Amino acid sequence: MPTPFSEQTRFTAPPTAVHAVLVDPAFLRARAERSGALEHTESVSADGEAVVVTSTRTVSTDVLPAAASRFLGSTAVVEQVERWDPAAADGSRRSHLTLTIRNAPVTLTASSVLAPDGPGSSHRLDGTLEVRVPLLGGQVERAALPGLLQLVRSESALAQEWAAGA
Template sequence: MARQIFHRSTSTFPADKVYAVMVDPDQLQARLDELGGPGAALLVYAADDGGVRYRLRHGIDPSRLPPMLQNLAPTELRIERTEALRPVGPGRYAGTVGVEIVGTPASITGTLRLTDTAEGSEFVIDGTVTVKVPLIGGKMEGILVEHVQDLLASETAFTQEWLARTYT
């Protein structure tokens, strides 16, 4: 059984500026330095007229996880996340996200959407968390959803601060 994950954030900045900051390799590296945990790195970065694609590594000390998740990876947990975001029209961007928790039966897939609004812009992540473990996979999925929601909130705050420093 899979669990849905939904994250929505808004900004007073237009989508074009939010996109520019979200895909800036300096911002990505700084965000990883602050929030990425042990071994965090920007593994791949590619940009062209069609958009941007990058792969990030996050690290989590298992002692910071609930006991049920510690059983997934008794040593340092590595999370690799690939995002692709491209312009689809004026003030509109769309993309995908894929997350692999290395060496575990857990993954996340989803879509990304960034659009202009009357007040600025809106960023939406709509995804599915899957843990392929009989009987307890659903419980693990729920715990992962909570942790991912916390990470997304922290990343949103970091990006908003970066936007404010860059454009005000």
């Protein structure tokens, strides 16, 4: 059964500035480098009025729970696709994110809302992590989720730095 999570970040910048950072290829490269990716690719494309951000990162599994690293090997390829809807009248945006680990039964799905919040904005991410391994999936999810949320927080902090400088 998937493990739910929720994370919220506040920005001093308005949603338009934060969104511009989150889809900036230079930010995406910096995000991958800060995460310790051994290799990475990023792309930003349009699909009608939506903006699609695709990234692939090869990461070391030495920071994962031992059971996961034994299953995955020394590295894992993380593929992430985030689709941003067009801005609403108030400047808010919604996105849908899917993160998978290549050749592993792991999927993170989430939706987010980037909305005005006073003079700045807030970004709320709600989703689930699912590890499809009989009997052990829930244990692996609970062990992996704190690390994934720490990564989300680290990436949010980087986005805050970039948005503050925008």
